[in-house]
Amino acid sequence: MTEFDDLDSHVVREAASKSLVEHIFFQADKQISHEQGQALARIVIVSLISLFAMLHAAFDPHDGLSTAELTLGPAYALFSIVHYRWISTTPFAPHWRRYMVIVLDLAFTGYVTYAFGLGGLGFYPVFLWIVIGNGLRFGPRYLRLATLVGITSFGIATLLNGVLVAHPGVAIGLMLGLVLMPRLFLAMINRLADANQLLAHKKEEAEYQASHDVLTGLPNRAMLEDILHRAIAQAEREGTHLAVVFIDVDGFKSINDNFGHAAGDLLLKQVAHCLSGSIRGSDTVARLGGDEFIVLLESCGDAATVAAIVGQLFACVGRYYRIGHQETYVTWSCGVAVFPGDGRSASTLIKNADTAMYQAKAAGPNQYRLYDRAMSAEVAKQLELRESLRRGIDHAQFEVHYQPQVPLVDGRLRDVEALVRWRHPERGLLYPGEFIGTAEQTGLIVPIGYQVLEQALADARRWRDRGLGEIRVHVNISPHQLADAGFTDQLGALCGKYDWSPARLGLEITESMLIADMDSVGHVLARLRSQGFIISLDDFGTGFSSLAYLKSLPIDRLKIDRSFVRDIPEDAYDCTLVEATLMIGKQLGLGLIAEGVENNVQMDWLRERGCDQMQGFLFAPGLPVDELERVIGSPNDWPHA
Ligand code: C2E
């Protein structure tokens, strides 16, 4: 590789063709292409040369320029005009057009040098212009070739003319210049490109420094305000909320005093790092200066979401940070202001979050407060619920109740639905409505769901062992569980552990969840179904309810939601919907079950329309396991056909 090939890089070529030719020569008129510009310049120069030749002939008729020689200039000027037209009409001509022009240019200027002798050397810059100009446009590889051709024709011309013999010093000096100038130009342009890059880099750096905190690399107050303005505008447009969390590290001054400023800086960096790792992609952490940070949470309105993220932020405190050889326990105070309730402008939101932070600080270390009192209480409740859910999982406080799913044909119980209950140490028995939402939000539903599955299988196995028959248990499955890559294997392992056939394990998936992620959920369900598990579409009718869709879904059973059963037979709309569902479900060969059946009127109505199975308080609510065992073990008086 030569130095020239090195230069054949994108940057240099860009810089060379753009900055030099375009910026210097044709900056004013962007309509003209490089090639057109050069052609125009050629017309002017060739015309000047022709004029010079004619004047020369007129004033010195004995100097031996033949007519042919005198017409060469105007002829070439004419050619140049034609060439210009050609470029203008067909800008994307073949490659050889450029080379043809280059060779002709060199031949012409060589001839001029020959014809005018030392006088011709006056056109020496034309050589340079052609060699360098074209070389820069077509790339260094061409530059080398053009230099070579140029120097040959220039050499021959000066030799034929006698300049080389009469003034060898001048001729050789010019030739050397011809070799060196293009290289010098390239080197210069290379430098310019470098300098340009450096400048751009410096500018970027300056912009970064103006908007970022030097110590932590986080956005600074100025940038935060920018982001906040934008976020507020967006929230206003979309009618969403956002939360500004003001954080102040407790006792930072004493850390600085005891460990030194370098240690304090190190601590701030670590806290910043932890904060950045605890937020969602759409959120922003900024440092206001000192020990103050702000976390901006976008599209986050309800107490539960605020609680979720503030809860995560708290993982960054109430713990030890290592500073050099020492460790220091860090706490902080946190204030939250929510748009639009607590302020509609960036400055008000920050100010109110700050106020809330001071209230938190007064309450002790590691406290947070919301500017809005009512919301503050709600967030506190949510955070407390999360903590106790975690404890509940660790201490196995969840139990499973079973609700019979009664077949109308014979009333013999073969299916039950497993429903989770939380035996809370202080609050007593809690129903899913009080905790499932938070469990879903925190992902804690995954371990809870696993405990329910295991408990359900263990119970079912015990019933079988006691001779109560093989009851099929239907367990509610959360989207989080289905999204878990190991879920299918887990199910398989559990079935193996309790020697339980998948055909006796039902999985209830809510309709809305299936629609939300039809592709991946549909996939997992299809796989589970092929392994023999029974899939029920829960709460049917509350989601998209496109009956046409049903055909392609990997499901075995439809559970008609209790909201449609409730007003049977008074509500005509509900009746029509249930009738249609029953009809289509039957045609598709799906099992049909109505939930929430509470009275005989509903039961009769459904039975008349061929509903297979029913579940509801008319038969039994969710029962603790021992009560259910009694139900299975003794004959019942459930109505049946
Ligand atoms: P779901 O799957 O629709 O469960 C049926 C709910 O309807 C149960 O409420 C049940 O007690 C109630 N129910 C049954 N018959 C009647 C009736 O005749 N009238 C009325 N008004 N209600 C009736 P529960 O036990 O409070 O469960 C609520 C929801 O919590 C369940 O709705 C289910 O979506 C969820 N869930 C329960 N256990 C689990 C679980 O282990 N994992 C997951 N992911 N979710 C669960």
Ligand code: CA
């Ligand atoms: Ca269910």
Ligand code: CA
């Ligand atoms: Ca349901």
